[in-house]
Amino acid sequence: MQEQQHSRRSKITTLDLFAGAGGLSEGLNTAPGKSFKAVRAVEWEMAAAATYTLNHGGRLRDGKVEGGPVYAGAIEDWLASEDVPEVDVVVGGPPCQGFSTLNRDGVGAHRNDLWKLYAETVERATPRYFVLENVPAFLKSEQWEVFKDTLDGGILKNYEIEFDVLNAADFGAFQARKRVIVIGRHKDLRAPGMPEPTHVGAHRHLSEALVGVPSAVDRMGIPAGCAQFRAEQLPGAFSTRDLHFGRFYTKLSLDRFKAISHNGGSRSELPDELKAPCWLKHSKGTGDVMGRLTWEKPSVTIRTEFFKPEKGRYIHPDQDRVITHYEAALVQGFRKDYRWVGTRDDIARQIGNAVPIPLGAAIGRVLIKAFEGIGGSV
Numbered sequence: 001m002q003e004q005q006h007s008r009r010s011k012i013t014t015l016d017l018f019a020g021a022g023g024l025s026e027g028l029n030t031a032p033g034k035s036f037k038a039v040r041a042v043e044w045e046m047a048a049a050a051t052y053t054l055n056h057g058g059r060l061r062d063g064k065v066e067g068g069p070v071y072a073g074a075i076e077d078w079l080a081s082e083d084v085p086e087v088d089v090v091v092g093g094p095p096c097q098g099f100s101t102l103n104r105d106g107v108g109a110h111r112n113d114l115w116k117l118y119a120e121t122v123e124r125a126t127p128r129y130f131v132l133e134n135v136p137a138f139l140k141s142e143q144w145e146v147f148k149d150t151l152d153g154g155i156l157k158n159y160e161i162e163f164d165v166l167n168a169a170d171f172g173a174f175q176a177r178k179r180v181i182v183i184g185r186h187k188d189l190r191a192p193g194m195p196e197p198t199h200v201g202a203h204r205h206l207s208e209a210l211v212g213v214p215s216a217v218d219r220m221g222i223p224a225g226c227a228q229f230r231a232e233q234l235p236g237a238f239s240t241r242d243l244h245f246g247r248f249y250t251k252l253s254l255d256r257f258k259a260i261s262h263n264g265g266s267r268s269e270l271p272d273e274l275k276a277p278c279w280l281k282h283s284k285g286t287g288d289v290m291g292r293l294t295w296e297k298p299s300v301t302i303r304t305e306f307f308k309p310e311k312g313r314y315i316h317p318d319q320d321r322v323i324t325h326y327e328a329a330l331v332q333g334f335r336k337d338y339r340w341v342g343t344r345d346d347i348a349r350q351i352g353n354a355v356p357i358p359l360g361a362a363i364g365r366v367l368i369k370a371f372e373g374i375g376g377s378v
Helices: 023-028 046-055 075-081 109-125 136-140 142-151 251-259 277-281 325-332 344-353 357-373
Strands: 012-017 036-043 058-061 064-067 070-072 089-092 129-134 159-167 178-186 226-229 232-239 339-341
Touching: 012 023, 012 109, 012 357, 023 036, 023 089, 023 357, 036 046, 046 058, 046 064, 046 070, 046 226, 046 232, 046 339, 046 344, 075 109, 089 109, 109 129, 109 142, 129 357, 136 142, 136 159, 136 178, 142 159, 178 357, 232 344, 325 344, 339 344
Parallel strands: 012 036, 012 089, 036 070, 064 226, 089 129
Antiparallel strands: 058 064, 129 178, 159 178, 226 232, 232 339
16 A cells, blocks of 8 residues: 555545546535545546536536546546556445346446456555445345455455445435445555444434425426537536426326325325326336325435336425426435536436435545544545
8 A cells, every 4th residue: 555644634535436426525525624635536428527527626617617537438448548546545336237126137237347447446546445335236246246356365455345235314315225335444454434324213304305495396398508528518507406497297197196195195096097007917016106205204215217207206295296306416415506417317317326415424424534543634
């Protein structure tokens, strides 16, 4: 491990892989002191890379998104073209679609091997700590077993790990969302421990996340605006508050909304003529499809297609519409002035794929304490 000398006031340097819109980096810096600085981030999707740039060191000038630490491209291309910087902490969550229990057809499974590139980057960056996050199904995958082999005489033989499945609601998030969190440390260092839950038995409710949000949407469709990032013209840049837009629904959808009772109702209440054929054949399927959220509970997990009522329990508690991008971002914990670039679908993926900000903050507190214990940064 590299020898690093830090002043008491220096930042904890990070390398953010599979960075998305920057949710994990944002969460780390929500911990006291804004103690982290991303010296490089890697994200292959252009819209997400532009969003990350605007919120983490970049700027919008003359309609162009520029500056910032982001490499906008595939991690394999980045590893082949640049030297990996030595940093204090490597963070990231390799794409999880192949692990997800919702992905029964294995779509995206070929991308699971990207975790190997994560491990290679850790080896080359020689951090003191690393953080890996993924869906719980990762722990039952073949890739998890192989990953552990990298720690047992493999390329990460100088590191040891702690891991657990954490529910973001236990850390103050407005949603129930379980993620595997792996915290690795160089063997020269003491184990930092896992984040300590702060809200067990006292979960925050959806009503707290959406306090003050207008019931009516501001407009139909994403706002106008265009921003250039690299050579691409993309919609944006929008603040989180700009994302309170709706969509047009079919008469069938509107009739279904009206038939489902407010504040927690489900599709089981629909008369047969309003049910999809598959619902008639499988009446015992998940009740979270075409269901309303509940004010007095945490939201269900915000996924990437939360704006589609058939994809989950995403209907507003008492409005005949699904939650907006603005509302979903607030449930994830994003600031109202966070900046977003991309189409409706792009931004939905960025919101749904993000680590909830309160969970990232809890990880940040653990790392800050660990560095204080070794006399390092912060």
